[in-house]
Amino acid sequence: MQTRTELSTLGEFGLINRIDSQFKMVNKETIKGIGDDAAVVNTDGKELVVSTDLLMEGIHFDLTYCPLKHLGFKAVAVNVSDIAAMNAIPKQITVSLGLSNRFSVEAIDELYEGIKLACDEYQVDLIGGDTSSSRAGLVISITVLGVAEKENIVYRNTAKVGDLVCVSGDLGAAYMGLQVLEREKQVYLSNPDMQPELNDKDYAVQRQLKPVARMDVIHSLRDAGILPTSMIDVSDGLAAELLHICKKSGVGAVIFEDKMPIDDQTYLIGTELSLSPMTAALNGGEDYELLFTVSQADYEKIKVVSDISMIGYITNEVKNAHIMMKSGSLIPLTSPGYEHF
Amino acid sequence: MQTRTELSTLGEFGLINRIDSQFKMVNKETIKGIGDDAAVVNTDGKELVVSTDLLMEGIHFDLTYCPLKHLGFKAVAVNVSDIAAMNAIPKQITVSLGLSNRFSVEAIDELYEGIKLACDEYQVDLIGGDTSSSRAGLVISITVLGVAEKENIVYRNTAKVGDLVCVSGDLGAAYMGLQVLEREKQVYLSNPDMQPELNDKDYAVQRQLKPVARMDVIHSLRDAGILPTSMIDVSDGLAAELLHICKKSGVGAVIFEDKMPIDDQTYLIGTELSLSPMTAALNGGEDYELLFTVSQADYEKIKVVSDISMIGYITNEVKNAHIMMKSGSLIPLTSPGYEHF
Numbered sequence: 109m110q111t112r113t114e115l116s117t118l119g120e121f122g123l124i125n126r127i128d129s130q131f132k133m134v135n136k137e138t139i140k141g142i143g144d145d146a147a148v149v150n151t152d153g154k155e156l157v158v159s160t161d162l163l164m165e166g167i168h169f170d171l172t173y174c175p176l177k178h179l180g181f182k183a184v185a186v187n188v189s190d191i192a193a194m195n196a197i198p199k200q201i202t203v204s205l206g207l208s209n210r211f212s213v214e215a216i217d218e219l220y221e222g223i224k225l226a227c228d229e230y231q232v233d234l235i236g237g238d239t240s241s242s243r244a245g246l247v248i249s250i251t252v253l254g255v256a257e258k259e260n261i262v263y264r265n266t267a268k269v270g271d272l273v274c275v276s277g278d279l280g281a282a283y284m285g286l287q288v289l290e291r292e293k294q295v296y297l298s299n300p301d302m303q304p305e306l307n308d309k310d311y312a313v314q315r316q317l318k319p320v321a322r323m324d325v326i327h328s329l330r331d332a333g334i335l336p337t338s339m340i341d342v343s344d345g346l347a348a349e350l351l352h353i354c355k356k357s358g359v360g361a362v363i364f365e366d367k368m369p370i371d372d373q374t375y376l377i378g379t380e381l382s383l384s385p386m387t388a389a390l391n392g393g394e395d396y397e398l399l400f401t402v403s404q405a406d407y408e409k410i411k412v413v414s415d416i417s418m419i420g421y422i423t424n425e426v427k428n429a430h431i432m433m434k435s436g437s438l439i440p441l442t443s444p445g446y447e448h449f
Numbered sequence: 450m451q452t453r454t455e456l457s458t459l460g461e462f463g464l465i466n467r468i469d470s471q472f473k474m475v476n477k478e479t480i481k482g483i484g485d486d487a488a489v490v491n492t493d494g495k496e497l498v499v500s501t502d503l504l505m506e507g508i509h510f511d512l513t514y515c516p517l518k519h520l521g522f523k524a525v526a527v528n529v530s531d532i533a534a535m536n537a538i539p540k541q542i543t544v545s546l547g548l549s550n551r552f553s554v555e556a557i558d559e560l561y562e563g564i565k566l567a568c569d570e571y572q573v574d575l576i577g578g579d580t581s582s583s584r585a586g587l588v589i590s591i592t593v594l595g596v597a598e599k600e601n602i603v604y605r606n607t608a609k610v611g612d613l614v615c616v617s618g619d620l621g622a623a624y625m626g627l628q629v630l631e632r633e634k635q636v637y638l639s640n641p642d643m644q645p646e647l648n649d650k651d652y653a654v655q656r657q658l659k660p661v662a663r664m665d666v667i668h669s670l671r672d673a674g675i676l677p678t679s680m681i682d683v684s685d686g687l688a689a690e691l692l693h694i695c696k697k698s699g700v701g702a703v704i705f706e707d708k709m710p711i712d713d714q715t716y717l718i719g720t721e722l723s724l725s726p727m728t729a730a731l732n733g734g735e736d737y738e739l740l741f742t743v744s745q746a747d748y749e750k751i752k753v754v755s756d757i758s759m760i761g762y763i764t765n766e767v768k769n770a771h772i773m774m775k776s777g778s779l780i781p782l783t784s785p786g787y788e789h790f
Contacts, residue, residue, distance in 0.1 A: 145531040158592075159487035162547055166584045194487045
């Protein structure tokens with residue numbers, strides 16, 4: 109049987125020491141991590157990039173099917189993804205947790221194991237945080253700090269007419285993975301002895317449970333000598349993100365149905381669950397890929413960068429975006445808007 | 450009747466725009482605030498100081514007697530206090546909120562009014578955050594960034610034997626204020642028509658509801674040419690904080706009962722509620738005063754700085770601290786530990 113140690117046996121300082129002992133600082137800029145009123149970071153005159161996310165149980169994750177280790181990884185990855193979308197390098201994170209006594213010390217260890225995996229993967233230092241009791245479910249608040257040279261920072265409001273619209277990886281799989289998990293949860297709730305059948309859906313499920321921040325793309329673009337003209341990460345679906353770029357930049361865009369990168373498994377699950385793979389790609393969300401624009405002058409450079417699809421171009425049709433279907437019809441992109449209230 | 454606008458009428462982006470429009474950036478280092486994947490901060494080669502706090506309804510605050518405007522102010526002030534305790538200057542904050550639909554747009558406006566008051570008071574820029582739905586009560590997560598020259602940062606692990614122990618302001622009033630509010634809540638719950646009697650307790654109540662981060666002390670010490678040898682802010686009571694300094698610095702301390710700064714109202718409420726003012730000062734918490742040590746060589750300088758009490762000195766009795774009572778007996782300081790689990 110698994111050991112269960114109550115959080116109260118550790119206490120707040122015991123928990124902090126336990127966390128502190130598991131994390132070694134890797135960045136020379138991290139002067140002081142956990143253990144004082146505040147952490148200290150040397151920035152050496154670079155621009156600092158700061159982003160924060162609040163994840164609430166029952167809203168952003170469901171512990172019925174989301175293992176705590178994956179959740180820890182994901183919580184860090186989605187923050188790192190925001191730093192990637194600024195074309196910056198993540199360096200430090202703070203992690204604050206609201207915990208109910210439903211969580212044992214072992215459960216918290218599992219969560220931090222995932223956080224540590226992500227810290228290793230993205231080479232970021234855990235420099236602080238806060239732990240608190242929660243009367244509701246688990247609350248995770250992460251703030252990430254990154255750095256970049258001033259001239260390398262890429263905003264979302266600087267796309268230019270004629271620029272190529274590019275996206276990394278593939279789209280829609282994370283949404284399909286969520287639908288699979290939701291269905292399995294219902295099956296499980298009605299018959300707990302039933303084993304889940306996820307073998308041929310492992311990629312989509314993985315995309316939902318353990319998304320990857322595309323720092324590799326940031327490095328590939330740097331190596332290829334490409335500075336995007338605008339960039340955003342795809343957290344709410346491609347349509348919403350492209351519309352953000354168009355609105356903020358005062359431009360329009362056309363993308364092409366037959367250029368959209370969609371994985372075979374996304375099509376497969378779409379057929380099985382009667383869901384449109386294209387809708388999943390446009391409005392599904394949680395892909396955490398990078399959507400960016402590059403100057404046409406960079407065409408020769410970008411076409412050899414792996415795992416990047418050129419899906420369209422920027423137009424002068426202010427604040428509007430369309431998708432050209434294979435049938436030849438031009439359909440306006442809409443964002444149902446990811447409303448949390 | 451007060452207008453009530455549902456949060457759902459604004460939506461997430463509407464809420465963000467509403468917040469954004471109310472906050473103007475005041476620091477030249479704040480390059481980009483709300484509106485992209487991340488905020489951008491220019492640090493000009495200084496050391497960056499980072500702290501974060503998670504405040505949960507029902508654990509850290511009770512909306513029965515804590516007005517939202519005061520809560521917003523307090524949430525920022527307690528974070529700024531951590532930056533002050535590093536002898537740094539606060540510059541930017543991120544504010545993440547978990548909100549249930551129990552909160553109207555007007556309620557959120559009130560909360561941000563308090564946040565804005567604190568931003569003005571401490572000259573910090575709101576540069577980002579996250580808003581989310583919450584199934585439980587209100588969740589507030591704030592991260593604050595500050596800067597300091599490397600040689601000016603004061604840690605808690607650098608107190609030296611012979612140093613003078615100093616504290617700003619007075620201690621124990623915030624705890625007494627909380628007891629008064631808790632009593633009034635019980636009176637109110639049993640008889641809602643009863644008017645609260647808080648007139649002669651306004652100072653203590655104010656200390657609890659709207660604590661002040663002692664940035665003024667940081668500036669006074671600078672003006673006086675004093676660099677503390679160690680510093681911490683008093684959030685969990687003087688005893689716990691002094692023990693932190695002793696343990697981290699590998700030293701001991703003796704403080705004197707008759708030197709402890711305690712306000713008349715703290716004594717008054719203590720008498721009325723049969724609570725010990727000295728216990729409130731030592732273990733009560735939430736005073737957010739600064740506890741620091743200075744070299745004996747700075748004695749002449751520190752004694753003319755206003756609102757500072759010299760309460761004792763650092764000894765070589767490793768990791769232990771005592772209080773010398775007026776009676777002449779020496780009592781070991783203990784920290785019941787502020788346990789959140």
